[in-house]
Amino acid sequence: MPGYRYNGQVTQALLEDLAAVVSNNDWRPALEGTSAKLKRAAKHICKAVQLILRAANASPTYATIPQIVWESTSEMQVERQRIAALPAGDQLFGKGGAIESLSERQRRTVIDPGKVAPDFLKAMLVYAERCTREADRIEGILKVRNRRYDRLGPQLNLIRDVQGFTGKPHDDAVARLLADAYQIAGGAKQFSPEAVRKLRKRHLSS
Numbered sequence: 001m002p003g004y005r006y007n008g009q010v011t012q013a014l015l016e017d018l019a020a021v022v023s024n025n026d027w028r029p030a031l032e033g034t035s036a037k038l039k040r041a042a043k044h045i046c047k048a049v050q051l052i053l054r055a056a057n058a059s060p061t062y063a064t065i066p067q068i069v070w071e072s073t074s075e076m077q078v079e080r081q082r083i084a085a086l087p088a089g090d091q092l093f094g095k096g097g098a099i100e101s102l103s104e105r106q107r108r109t110v111i112d113p114g115k116v117a118p119d120f121l122k123a124m125l126v127y128a129e130r131c132t133r134e135a136d137r138i139e140g141i142l143k144v145r146n147r148r149y150d151r152l153g154p155q156l157n158l159i160r161d162v163q164g165f166t167g168k169p170h171d172d173a174v175a176r177l178l179a180d181a182y183q184i185a186g187g188a189k190q191f192s193p194e195a196v197r198k199l200r201k202r203h204l205s206s
Contacts, residue, residue, distance in 0.1 A: 031138050038135035045128040049121050056111045063106035079105075152203065159200050171196040 062070070070076055083091050083098055090097050155178060163169045171193035178191040 028142060031142055035135040035138040035142070038131045038138075042128040042131040042135070045124050045131070049124050049128075052116060052121060056109075056113055056116050059109040059111035061106060062108055062110060064110070152199070156199060156203050159196060160204055163200075169197070169200065171200075 079101060083096070083101065086094060086096060092098050094100075158177065159169070159174055162174055174196050175191035175193050178196075179189065182189040182191075
């Protein structure tokens with residue numbers, strides 16, 4: 001780093017920040033990618049909820065399943081065990097017996113609406129909305145700062161802050177500091193006091 005020292009000390013961190021800017025390092029892609037992923041996630045969550053609801057609404061009844069197939073399912077095994085545990089007089093015609101179970105099963109949809117967990121689906125939609133709002137917040141940050149300002153912004157901030165803290169523009173000092181930043185970034189761009197004054201007049205004049 002050049003040996004120039006302003007007001008006693010110029011921190012390496014400040015010059016590195018300026019160097020990143022003059023090297024055209026763009027901070028946007030990371031934020032744009034994050035926002036896009038949040039919006040994609042929200043879209044997929046909403047689509048998943050819609051698919052679940054469509055599946056539930058269009059669910060066939062157990063009457064659709066051939067009896068020979070049903071007899072081989074684990075659900076039927078559980079039903080047999082439950083019926084076998086009933087008093088002997090109830091196993092066929094009694095409450096919960098084979099006849100009642102068959103009639104109830106034929107009316108019942110394959111998807112149990114209670115097991116689809118409507119409250120959980122609502123929570124998923126709320127979460128999707130939060131993802132969308134967070135993505136919008138990040139996009140709001142991106143809209144505030146355009147790419148041209150990213151290139152000039154730190155330079156303008158330095159010009160403004162030097163004058164604000166010292167009460168004087170110190171264009172010579174600012175010009176040398178910006179040149180130092182370019183040198184750290186591997187460049188050789190020079191700044192003149194006149195160029196700094198033009199920046200101030202064009203972008204910072206009230």
